Amino acid sequence: MTTINEDRLQVISALQVQIQSFPQGQSADFSRWVDTTSRMLERLFSDQSIAQKFVLLTRAGILQAQLYLENLITDINAGLFDDAKPLNEIDEAHFHLIISRVLHNFDKHIYEMYQKPVHGNGTLKLESLADISLGNEYDVQRLLYSLLRPIFPEARVEVPTDGGYKGYRFDIFIDSYETVIEVKCSRPNMTERKLTEEIGSDAFHYPKKHIYFFIYDKARIITNVDAFCKNYNRTHDSKQIKTIIIQPVKMI
Known part of the structure; x- marks a missing residue:
């Protein structure tokens, strides 16, 4: 059984492969992909702000989308998306x-x-x-x-x-x-x-x-x-x- 962060890493890695299929520059296909991906990110992280930030950054182009996905992977590996411990739990x-x-x-x-x-x-x-x-x-x-x-x-x-x-x-x-x-x-x-x-x-x-x-x-x-x-x-x-x-x- 995989953890939620392992699932996130797998999905983002797949998105990094998908983005390579788009030509440089804006296109209708790329715009649709951005919309679909933003909804996927919102469900994956249960955080609308991550999806919104993805849409805003990728308006500048594919390079920004790639960089954003790389940063998400870095943050996941750094533990920034780990489940919060209960408030009554003492480390x-x-x-x-x-x-x-x-x-x-x-x-x-x-x-x-x-x-x-x-x-x-x-x-x-x-x-x-x-x-x-x-x-x-x-x-x-x-x-x-x-x-x-x-x-x-x-x-x-x-x-x-x-x-x-x-x-x-x-x-x-x-x-x-x-x-x-x-x-x-x-x-x-x-x-x-x-x-x-x-x-x-x-x-x-x-x-x-x-x-x-x-x-x-x-x-x-x-x-x-x-x-x-x-x-x-x-x-x-x-x-x-x-x-x-x-x-x-x-x-x-």
Whole structure:
């Protein structure tokens, strides 16, 4: 089964052959051919403006008609007539931009939702919000997932996978983009070395194309955030690995 653009290319190629049969200069046969071809182009592209432009340009002669058909082929091959994606579909580049922004600005959500003074006419009380605390990575995962799921409803949590001799669970998994988000939350008794070992193991065993390590460094065990991120932002075995670290100024 051919695609619509393949059909368009075949028709235009046939038109290029047909136009060679006309003598140079205007003729009654050429005028009829232009009329027929314009109607064909309108049906083929579902766009009256393409047919109208063809008629206007070819009034100058066969050379202009040939040039217009060549330009149509160039535009088709360049993807200018590809079907538009649904407005609610997010391409891969914008997907990763959104993920990156949500992760890098995670602390801003915490401030706006739980720490910023509340409006006097609201029913939420700052004292009640202060009772909410991110104690471990499960809490961080829950909050992060609540931010991502309205944007990517297909996102799932705690997704099991077969890692060979040892099974793994993806903290947050978005299958259609082959993306895993692994959440870490540091503890006072956790060392930076232990954290790097966990990340190294996950990066090696996780089979997905894109892996994000989101580290909520509540205990501030990472001594050099820039160096840590640089070390774990890499491409390894066709995996794109990115690391985002949030060190909260005010603990919640």
